Amino acid sequence: MAAVLPPQAAPHEFLRARTRWHPLEIVFWLSTLLPFVVVPEYLQLASQIAIAALFAISLDLILGYAGIVSIGHAAYFGLGAYTAGILSKHGIGEPVVLLVLGAIVAGVVGYASSFIIARFRHLALIMITLGICLMFYEAANLAGWLTGGADGLQGIKIGPLAGTFKFDLYGKTAYSYSLIVLFLCFLLARRLTHSPFGLSLRGIRENAVRMPAIGAPSDAHIRKVYTIAAAIAGIAGAVLAQTTSTVSLEVLGFQRSADVLVMLIMGGAGKLYGGILGSIVYMVARDQFSGINPQYWYFWIGLMMVLVVMYLPNGLLGGLEKLTARWRRSPT
Amino acid sequence: MLGPIAGILFDGFAYGMLLFLLSVGLSVTLGMMNFINLAHASFGMLGGYVAVTLMQHFGWPFLATLPAAFVIAAAVSMVLERVMFRRMYRATDLDQTLLTIGVVFMSIAGAAYFWGTVQQPVAVPDYLSGAFVVAGVNIARYRLFLIVVALVIVAVLIAGLEWTRFGAQVRAAVDNQRMARGLGLDVDRAFSLTFALGSGLAGLGGALAIAMVGLDPGFAFAYLIYVLIVVSVGGLASIGGSFVAASLLGISDMAGKYYVPQLGSFLIYLVMVGILMWRPTGLFGKR
Amino acid sequence: MSETVLATRGLRKNFGSLVVAGDINIELPRGARHALIGPNGAGKTTLINMLTGMLQPDAGQIMLEGADVTGLKPAARVHRGLVRTFQINTLFPRLCAIEAVTLAICEREGHARNWWRRLPVYRDAVDEAYAILASLQLGADCTRVTRELAYGQQRLLEISLALAAKPRVLLLDEPAAGVPRSESSALFQAIAGLPADITVFFIEHDMDIVFKFASRIIVLVGGRVLVEGAPSEIAADQRVREVYLGHGKHG
Numbered sequence: 099m100a101a102v103l104p105p106q107a108a109p110h111e112f113l114r115a116r117t118r119w120h121p122l123e124i125v126f127w128l129s130t131l132l133p134f135v136v137v138p139e140y141l142q143l144a145s146q147i148a149i150a151a152l153f154a155i156s157l158d159l160i161l162g163y164a165g166i167v168s169i170g171h172a173a174y175f176g177l178g179a180y181t182a183g184i185l186s187k188h189g190i191g192e193p194v195v196l197l198v199l200g201a202i203v204a205g206v207v208g209y210a211s212s213f214i215i216a217r218f219r220h221l222a223l224i225m226i227t228l229g230i231c232l233m234f235y236e237a238a239n240l241a242g243w244l245t246g247g248a249d250g251l252q253g254i255k256i257g258p259l260a261g262t263f264k265f266d267l268y269g270k271t272a273y274s275y276s277l278i279v280l281f282l283c284f285l286l287a288r289r290l291t292h293s294p295f296g297l298s299l300r301g302i303r304e305n306a307v308r309m310p311a312i313g314a315p316s317d318a319h320i321r322k323v324y325t326i327a328a329a330i331a332g333i334a335g336a337v338l339a340q341t342t343s344t345v346s347l348e349v350l351g352f353q354r355s356a357d358v359l360v361m362l363i364m365g366g367a368g369k370l371y372g373g374i375l376g377s378i379v380y381m382v383a384r385d386q387f388s389g390i391n392p393q394y395w396y397f398w399i400g401l402m403m404v405l406v407v408m409y410l411p412n413g414l415l416g417g418l419e420k421l422t423a424r425w426r427r428s429p430t
Numbered sequence: 431m432l433g434p435i436a437g438i439l440f441d442g443f444a445y446g447m448l449l450f451l452l453s454v455g456l457s458v459t460l461g462m463m464n465f466i467n468l469a470h471a472s473f474g475m476l477g478g479y480v481a482v483t484l485m486q487h488f489g490w491p492f493l494a495t496l497p498a499a500f501v502i503a504a505a506v507s508m509v510l511e512r513v514m515f516r517r518m519y520r521a522t523d524l525d526q527t528l529l530t531i532g533v534v535f536m537s538i539a540g541a542a543y544f545w546g547t548v549q550q551p552v553a554v555p556d557y558l559s560g561a562f563v564v565a566g567v568n569i570a571r572y573r574l575f576l577i578v579v580a581l582v583i584v585a586v587l588i589a590g591l592e593w594t595r596f597g598a599q600v601r602a603a604v605d606n607q608r609m610a611r612g613l614g615l616d617v618d619r620a621f622s623l624t625f626a627l628g629s630g631l632a633g634l635g636g637a638l639a640i641a642m643v644g645l646d647p648g649f650a651f652a653y654l655i656y657v658l659i660v661v662s663v664g665g666l667a668s669i670g671g672s673f674v675a676a677s678l679l680g681i682s683d684m685a686g687k688y689y690v691p692q693l694g695s696f697l698i699y700l701v702m703v704g705i706l707m708w709r710p711t712g713l714f715g716k717r
Numbered sequence: 718m719s720e721t722v723l724a725t726r727g728l729r730k731n732f733g734s735l736v737v738a739g740d741i742n743i744e745l746p747r748g749a750r751h752a753l754i755g756p757n758g759a760g761k762t763t764l765i766n767m768l769t770g771m772l773q774p775d776a777g778q779i780m781l782e783g784a785d786v787t788g789l790k791p792a793a794r795v796h797r798g799l800v801r802t803f804q805i806n807t808l809f810p811r812l813c814a815i816e817a818v819t820l821a822i823c824e825r826e827g828h829a830r831n832w833w834r835r836l837p838v839y840r841d842a843v844d845e846a847y848a849i850l851a852s853l854q855l856g857a858d859c860t861r862v863t864r865e866l867a868y869g870q871q872r873l874l875e876i877s878l879a880l881a882a883k884p885r886v887l888l889l890d891e892p893a894a895g896v897p898r899s900e901s902s903a904l905f906q907a908i909a910g911l912p913a914d915i916t917v918f919f920i921e922h923d924m925d926i927v928f929k930f931a932s933r934i935i936v937l938v939g940g941r942v943l944v945e946g947a948p949s950e951i952a953a954d955q956r957v958r959e960v961y962l963g964h965g966k967h968g
Contacts, residue, residue, distance in 0.1 A: 108859070108860065109815045109843055109846070109847050109859055109860060110837060110840065110843055112813075112815065112860045113815070113816075113819075113836055113837045113843060114837040117835045117836065117837060161524070165524075167523050167524045167527060169527060169531075214703075214707060217707075217710070218706075218710055219523075220464075220466075220523055221460065221466055221523075221661075221662060221666075222662060222706050222710040222711070223523075224466065224523065224527060225658055225659075225662045225702070225706060226703055226706055226707075228655070228658070229699050229702050229703040229706070230703060232655070232695070232699045233696060233699045233700060233703065236693075236694050236695050236696035236699060237696060239694065240692065240693065240694060240696060289832070289833055289835070290832045290833075292835045292836060293831055293832045293833060293834055293835060293836060294819075294820075294823040294828040294829045294830075294831055294832075294834075294836055294839065294842075295829055295830060295831055295832035296832065296836075297812075297816060297819070297820045297823065297829070297836055298820060298823070298824065298829040300809070300811075300812060300816075301809055301812065301817075301820050304808075304809035304810055304811055304812055305807060305808065305809050305810070307807055308803075308807045308808065308809065308878070309792075310771075310790070310791040310792045310795070311769065311771075311791060311795065311800070311801055311803070311807070311879075312795060312800075312820070312821040312824055312825075312878055312879075312881065312882050313792050313795030313796050313800075313821070313824050313825055313882050314792060314820075314824040314829065315792055316792075319829070322830075322832070326832075352651070356531055356535075359528065359531075360528075363524075363528055391542070393538070393539050393542035393543070393547060393647065394539050394542070394543065395539075396535040396536075396538060396539045397535065397536050397539030397540065397543070399532075399535055400531075400532040400533065400534070400535030400536035400537075400538075400539065401532065401536060402532070403528050403529065403531060403532030403535070404514070404529055404532040404533065404536070406528075407518075407521075407525050407528050407529040407532070408514070408517070408518075408529070411525075
């Protein structure tokens with residue numbers, strides 16, 4: 099028990115324990131390598147899951163941590179995807195360079211939008227996030243000379259990774275690449291959430307009224323995290339464009355914004371791993387049920403959303419935590 | 431020169447009245463309970479399918495299907511309110527958004543399952559089809575009918591809200607819910623009725639919409655965006671605000687499609703974001 | 718008389734036709750322990766909201782240490798040492814007590830902009846947060862989540878958060894609201910023990926506590942200052958008696 103420690107040490111130890119790596123985390127990241135040996139025929143799917151997880155993490159930073167509801171987060175995913183796709187047609191073949199450019203474009207647009215986002219709450223905020231995303235969708239649809247419009251972007255040419263590894267049909271390079279990008283961005287997000295800035299974000303989520311009363315510049319915090327989240331979403335979009343060599347209007351669609359929300363909430367918002375878990379469950383389920391009409395697939399997704407909101411307020415991860423806590427308590 | 435402008439004004443206004451019927455219920459319920467119901471347009475879609483089914487399979491005349499669309503949409507919404515939405519009034523914005531998006535998805539899939547993904551045909555009776563010309567302006571009979579119906583409903587709503595006991599209760603609940611409860615008013619019951627009434631109007635709007643904009647399972651989402659624009663621009667719990675916002679939206683959408691078709695819906699979204707930035711509570715909103 | 722730290726000049730605010738602040742002039746000297754009393758609806762919380770910038774006055778000025786802060790945002794006033802607590806708990810339900818207070822200290826010190834270094838690296842901030850919590854008897858429960866703390870402890874956390882901002886002027890809006898009488902005295906004991914150079918201005922309904930802890934009392938009625946004076950003068954004032962006996966409530 100904490101009584102062994104001198105009283106001042108208890109809070110330090112308590113806070114340090116929260117930032118430490120849990121053995122389960124290490125097990126999880128090691129197990130992400132399993133698809134290479136266990137299901138090599140599913141590496142393309144694994145790559146898609148890693149991309150979805152990265153996108154979910156970027157949404158978690160603003161929604162799960164800062165409590166900013168966005169139903170138009172696909173705007174930044176799509177910007178990253180189109181940036182990478184369009185520039186690859188104009189001679190920039192190196193994937194990593196395209197990735198950085200995708201992040202910069204999405205981040206800059208995110209920064210510009212953040213001045214609007216930080217000012218609003220409730221319905222107006224939801225409408226504005228949706229409105230911005232719809233505007234990009236329409237703009238991409240109209241600018242057919244640049245984006246290919248409704249037919250999608252044609253002629254994407256992605257060079258080999260670091261000049262060596264080609265993106266093959268089996269997805270070996272694709273999954274390796276997506277996984278590395280996911281892990282690096284995850285490390286960044288993890289550092290961020292354990293920093294004083296991350297604590298301030300949770301403060302905004304928990305009580306937006308109190309923050310100014312303790313002297314916190316909430317608007318500036320929101321602008322910053324929104325920009326970072328937009329850049330990460332842009333990276334996720336760029337990786338999708340590179341690993342699949344296709345970009346269509348769908349990357350900016352409402353469906354994509356809604357899908358990532360479902361994955362994040364189903365997995366559990368505000369804990370990073372929730373978005374990853376949600377993406378795995380969602381994408382695997384969709385792959386298994388891909389035979390059925392997508393129209394019907396959305397019935398089950400809708401039902402899942404209703405059930406999660408009504409009965410599983412902290413998502414699957416929250417439910418698991420509760421279960422293990424109960425299991426731990428019962429033997430004593 | 432005058433012909434096309436007046437024509438666009440007329441057609442746009444008729445379209446706006448359709449949007450008004452589809453959205454006025456959400457405006458009032460949002461103002462009362464602050465409950466973000468993104469499934470509102472799904473009740474409109476339900477009304478549409480009720481009308482189509484009654485006409486095609488049961489041979490009902492078009493006019494008779496309209497009250498049926500109202501009643502069934504209202505009844506279904508009441509059930510959903512009881513079992514689902516009522517528990518979410520104090521939930522966060524996010525939970526309300528997610529729950530109701532879930533209902534939208536289910537309604538879209540359900541419609542596709544029962545009625546297929548094709549556009550539903552609808553036969554408008556002879557006395558409502560065709561058009562006549564007044565001072566060079568082409569007046570479609572059906573659109574005129576739509577405008578008349580909507581104006582009657584606006585008048586009934588405003589009068590009902592202003593002069594009936596129930597209307598007074600609704601106004602009190604919108605103004606200050608805690609005070610209304612303190613005075614012993616059954617806000618939950620008033621809300622439940624308002625919710626049903628609003629959904630019923632959406633159902634009526636959905637039934638009227640088919641002959642003008644068609645009906646397929648995408649309706650619940652496509653018109654959700656228009657409904658949300660009307661509500662957020664018009665302001666919460668404002669019938670007049672919804673009326674003006676819906677008219678503006680209908681006319682500018684028509685004008686946009688006529689004069690700058692290459693911009694598509696981009697202009698509408700831009701105007702909405704612009705208005706919200708200028709007035710976050712809408713043009714006529716108080717809160 | 719020592720120097721004035723916080724002052725208002727001709728502060729006015731109307732809600733429609735209702736006057737919630739009509740020409741309020743107050744002066745708080747350094748180290749003051751002033752109480753603000755008045756019947757319900759007198760505009761006490763409105764005054765605090767205007768002083769802290771959560772509400773803009775229609776007219777008048779607010780001076781903090783000689784500088785006009787009327788146009789400053791709430792957060793900027795906090796940085797200048799003008800800090801408040803809330804009548805209704807305004808806390809961070811899912812943060813632990815130590816996290817909440819460390820958060821306030823990090824915001825004060827400008828650490829909150831750092832998104833790369835880990836929170837435990839800021840040892841001084843955590844130590845200071847713990848010291849504040851310990852001084853208000855929350856040391857043993859500092860790692861518990863706010864919403865699981867007892868109500869009385871939450872009231873103390875409310876004050877801890879304000880202290881973490883290193884106030885020069887502390888505005889307490891009914892710090893003991895909802896706390897049983899037996900505990901509220903202990904709470905005020907803690908407030909009385911604050912460093913002597915902090916100016917404390919508190920709203921309180923319990924007259925026993927007001928007379929015990931306040932060195933001076935301002936009586937607000939209908940948005941106007943009815944009278945200001947030492948506790949003995951207020952106790953003897955006929956107008957104050959009328960207001961209180963006439964309304965028949967003070968608690």
